[in-house]
Amino acid sequence: DIQMTQSPSSLSAFVGDRVTITCRASQSISSDLNWYQQKPGKAPTFLIYGASNLQYGVPSRFSGSGSGTDFTLTISSLQPEDSATYFCQQSYSTLYSFGQGTKLEIK
Amino acid sequence: EVQLVESGGGLVKPGGSLRLSCAVSGLTFSTYTMNWVRQAPGKGLEWVSSISGSSSYIYYADSVKGRFTISRDNARSSLYLQMNSLRAEDTAVYYCAEGGSYGLENWGQGTLVTVSS
Numbered sequence: 001d002i003q004m005t006q007s008p009s010s011l012s013a014f015v016g017d018r019v020t021i022t023c024r025a026s027q028s029i030s031s032d033l034n035w036y037q038q039k040p041g042k043a044p045t046f047l048i049y050g051a052s053n054l055q056y057g058v059p060s061r062f063s064g065s066g067s068g069t070d071f072t073l074t075i076s077s078l079q080p081e082d083s084a085t086y087f088c089q090q091s092y093s094t095l096y097s098f099g100q101g102t103k104l105e106i107k
Numbered sequence: 108e109v110q111l112v113e114s115g116g117g118l119v120k121p122g123g124s125l126r127l128s129c130a131v132s133g134l135t136f137s138t139y140t141m142n143w144v145r146q147a148p149g150k151g152l153e154w155v156s157s158i159s160g161s162s163s164y165i166y167y168a169d170s171v172k173g174r175f176t177i178s179r180d181n182a183r184s185s186l187y188l189q190m191n192s193l194r195a196e197d198t199a200v201y202y203c204a205e206g207g208s209y210g211l212e213n214w215g216q217g218t219l220v221t222v223s224s
Contacts (some may be wrong), residue, residue, distance in 0.1 A: 001169070032208060034209075034210035034211070036152075036211070038152075040191075043176060043201075043202055043215065043216055043217055044152065044211075044214055046210055046211060046212050046213075046214075047216070048210075049209045049210035050210075052210065055210075055212070066147065086153065087152050087153075089146040089154075089210070089211070091207065091208045091209070092208075093167045094152070094157070094164070095166055095168065096142070096154040097154060098151060098152040098153065098154060099151070100151045101151040101152070
């Protein structure tokens, strides 16, 4: 099975900051990497597919990059509504798997 | 507008069974891969199972294989998860989610399953 590891597990940043979250796969997954945002008590929402493709309606301050085993989610200018937990997920294997999540808080 | 609405959660004793349902509207259900994803209280997301549009391809996480069965009724635009031999560690919010290799695009609001004596 493919293991996904995110770092950091949590972070705190100011409004306007540039924030980067990293996701590493235990084996190469090409570009089959997706990102989700989850706010407390809510279902996850889909942000990015194929490592770098923004889902329709997602603000352009979000971006993704990477291929193989190392991926990043970047928020170029942090906004108060970006406070949430972010999860990466691989869809390379038919047995999907998620990273453990990164909790992002606004200072 | 795509809507996914789960139901069937509740309190069940260890070793018991439960059947979850997910009613889907707003898309051509039979053409989409569907999934169950769960989240234990205060924990991360865990993919549970997926089923292709025609039910030809079905996959399970190792943690539920042999105990859970995913199925769908395309005529009713509904997804199901039959959960048997439930354990305390199966306690979670269960989400149904539409999508496959290009990610899980649409999610339901979730239904809580609590396994406790």
